[in-house]
Amino acid sequence: MTSPTDNAMLASRAASAIAITPMTMAKELEAARAKIGGGLRRLAEISEDDLAIATVPRDEVWREDMVRLYRCKPVVDKPHAVPVLITYALVGRFQMIDLEADRSLVRKLLAEGFDVYFIDWGMPSRAQRWLTIDDYVSGYLDHCVDVIRRRSEQDTINMLGICQGGVFTACYAALFPEKVRAVAFTVTPIDFHGDKNDPQTGSGYMNRWARALTHDDIDALVEAYGTAPGSMVGFAFLMMNPVSNFTKYTIDLIDVMGDEAKLLNFLRMERWIADRPDHPGEVLRQWFKDLYQDNKLIKNELVLGDRTVDLRKITMPVLNIYATGDTIIPVSCSKGVGEHFGTKDYTEIAVPGGHIGTFVGSKAQKILAPSLADWFKARSAS
Amino acid sequence: MIPGAAGAQSVYDYWLGMLPQFFAQMGAAVKPSAPSNGIASALPFPADQVAKAATMTSDALQSIAQSYAPMLQAAGAPGLLAQWAASIPGLAPPQPKPAVGAPSAAAMAIPWMTMPFTPAMMAAAAGNAMPASSPAAAWLPMQQMQQMQKAWADLGSQMVGGMSQTYTTALDRTFGALSDALGLGPVRKLQASGQQIMAAAIAQNEARAAYGMLVQSALAAGLQRLMARLADMAQKNERVDSVLALMRMWAVSTEEAVHEILQSERGLEATAAVTRAGLNYRRQMQGFASIIADTLDMATRRDLDDAYREIQALKRELRSMRAPAAAASSTAKPRARGTKGPTTK
Numbered sequence: 001m002t003s004p005t006d007n008a009m010l011a012s013r014a015a016s017a018i019a020i021t022p023m024t025m026a027k028e029l030e031a032a033r034a035k036i037g038g039g040l041r042r043l044a045e046i047s048e049d050d051l052a053i054a055t056v057p058r059d060e061v062w063r064e065d066m067v068r069l070y071r072c073k074p075v076v077d078k079p080h081a082v083p084v085l086i087t088y089a090l091v092g093r094f095q096m097i098d099l100e101a102d103r104s105l106v107r108k109l110l111a112e113g114f115d116v117y118f119i120d121w122g123m124p125s126r127a128q129r130w131l132t133i134d135d136y137v138s139g140y141l142d143h144c145v146d147v148i149r150r151r152s153e154q155d156t157i158n159m160l161g162i163c164q165g166g167v168f169t170a171c172y173a174a175l176f177p178e179k180v181r182a183v184a185f186t187v188t189p190i191d192f193h194g195d196k197n198d199p200q201t202g203s204g205y206m207n208r209w210a211r212a213l214t215h216d217d218i219d220a221l222v223e224a225y226g227t228a229p230g231s232m233v234g235f236a237f238l239m240m241n242p243v244s245n246f247t248k249y250t251i252d253l254i255d256v257m258g259d260e261a262k263l264l265n266f267l268r269m270e271r272w273i274a275d276r277p278d279h280p281g282e283v284l285r286q287w288f289k290d291l292y293q294d295n296k297l298i299k300n301e302l303v304l305g306d307r308t309v310d311l312r313k314i315t316m317p318v319l320n321i322y323a324t325g326d327t328i329i330p331v332s333c334s335k336g337v338g339e340h341f342g343t344k345d346y347t348e349i350a351v352p353g354g355h356i357g358t359f360v361g362s363k364a365q366k367i368l369a370p371s372l373a374d375w376f377k378a379r380s381a382s
Numbered sequence: 383m384i385p386g387a388a389g390a391q392s393v394y395d396y397w398l399g400m401l402p403q404f405f406a407q408m409g410a411a412v413k414p415s416a417p418s419n420g421i422a423s424a425l426p427f428p429a430d431q432v433a434k435a436a437t438m439t440s441d442a443l444q445s446i447a448q449s450y451a452p453m454l455q456a457a458g459a460p461g462l463l464a465q466w467a468a469s470i471p472g473l474a475p476p477q478p479k480p481a482v483g484a485p486s487a488a489a490m491a492i493p494w495m496t497m498p499f500t501p502a503m504m505a506a507a508a509g510n511a512m513p514a515s516s517p518a519a520a521w522l523p524m525q526q527m528q529q530m531q532k533a534w535a536d537l538g539s540q541m542v543g544g545m546s547q548t549y550t551t552a553l554d555r556t557f558g559a560l561s562d563a564l565g566l567g568p569v570r571k572l573q574a575s576g577q578q579i580m581a582a583a584i585a586q587n588e589a590r591a592a593y594g595m596l597v598q599s600a601l602a603a604g605l606q607r608l609m610a611r612l613a614d615m616a617q618k619n620e621r622v623d624s625v626l627a628l629m630r631m632w633a634v635s636t637e638e639a640v641h642e643i644l645q646s647e648r649g650l651e652a653t654a655a656v657t658r659a660g661l662n663y664r665r666q667m668q669g670f671a672s673i674i675a676d677t678l679d680m681a682t683r684r685d686l687d688d689a690y691r692e693i694q695a696l697k698r699e700l701r702s703m704r705a706p707a708a709a710a711s712s713t714a715k716p717r718a719r720g721t722k723g724p725t726t727k
Binding site for chain 1: 389390392393394396397398400401404405424425426427428429431432433435436437438439440442443444446447450451452454455458459460462463464467604606608609610611612613615616617620621622623624625626628629630633636637638640641642644645650651653654657658661662664665668683686687690691693694695697698701708
């Protein structure tokens, strides 16, 4: 505790660093208001088409319940023979991989000559309340892989999992290794307790929050909600950085409003963020209890259906990409997990930026897609 | 409208509803819902929400310009910091009071982040924007919130423990058998359920208050950090000459403090407590609703869940039957699966 006198001295010293005059302040705020005014005029001209995201040309090739499998239209005459299946998380929509034409992981992979498929998990309703992780992995995901294998006439395909979708992909590769040529994980938690050894303020809030709850609390959460509403999931993410979420809609908005390109980027990102699907309760229960609380994946104790996920059965090549500034999936939960896989071909790459910045950040964009492309190409040749 | 926009609207309502409190922290007066020149309602989502936020920000900047100018003129930077600190007990420096006409930060110091994590989430989930729909809980200064919480507790303890329990027992002894005979048993169930809801509401309010205190301490720590950062700058002969930059510094300092406190053991305990209390309240409400549904012979969520559970079990069974069939028919090259269920284009 500091005394009032100490505080007064501190405030006095602090005040001497402030060189704001009424005149400079008035000019600055007037300029800021002018930017906002210009932005409001731009907003008035914006149409639905301007805000469209995930517009890459594609065909729906399979569907079951609310799940859809899409094949992106190749942009080269003869794509690489082994297709890539991208699996996104349930907590957000797949559009993140193709947010805008110039910020699109999918388009970059297509340009590299890949045959790209991705799964849209859809919008689960109350009817999907009982879906388990096994239903997703051994059900939908396996069906998608089989469809792609058949269409491409390949015994094995390449898989790319993102965040929660990376965990699903890891489970799949361990349970169905015979169908996977090579697997890449991006911003994927493998060691859910990794943050314990390297706690960072402002990072891994979900890990800590989940561990502060008991198994009974998680059961109560699932019982009370059935499916976790998408808005609740979204709110949980926003509350990880509550102050930033105020500045985002206020003082940080000033510069955004003053620049047309930034404004459109901002709006498209907001559109993606707002589009949160409900989360099936049983997946949530297993996700929090077995993974966040008991860390069963890395211990090879996670049971899906009647089978145990053993990471040592992942003997195909593994690429693990993590973001150095990821506060949602702390670096320590993703990095340095190679020894837990059965493969002898393990590569780890760090990209700058945060969890989502990995896919849309300008610096990360220069690393992510080229790294994935080179790595998959090298392992799909034979 | 995008698929998730209906739920997202409640999240926007929450955040945008809190913006006046955010700006009030800096002494700016902003109306809870800015008109945004009428354009917002015609815009596609989420441009409409961004227009609202931008208009409120513009209004806030105007308010700041009006209130800070005379204050800076009269008291300079110390006056500005005094205004920011005035809302934090024990931090207010002994500086000249803000100029006449400037909004008093103490009067406007609304704990803009004192709505606890889970209740806010739950309100968002339920499609309610807490600041708009629950002003008494979200907008009052901490002291008033505590007084209200105490009043709640007093009322609750009377209803649950004292007089109402006596009346309930007496009524039950006198008329219980009669109401059962007439098929009025649910009335007693509802009464008991109502008492449980009341108890859960009190517990939830207590957990919220504890969480709110924690957030308040984070705000205080944030301002302290800002002061320390500025003092450090002064020592290095560095200056901040932009009010927006100063606000950003405040935001960064406060975010750090919020992270530190909410990720501490007591922060996590408070969050867990508020989560439990919120879940219990929701379950008590569901229990009340299910009594009514049973009485009226209406299907409940549990009935629907049971049906969905059975459907899902059947789907799993079907999948397990497909797997051996697919394995038996597969050769070196994968072949098409059956067309029942999943459709392949």
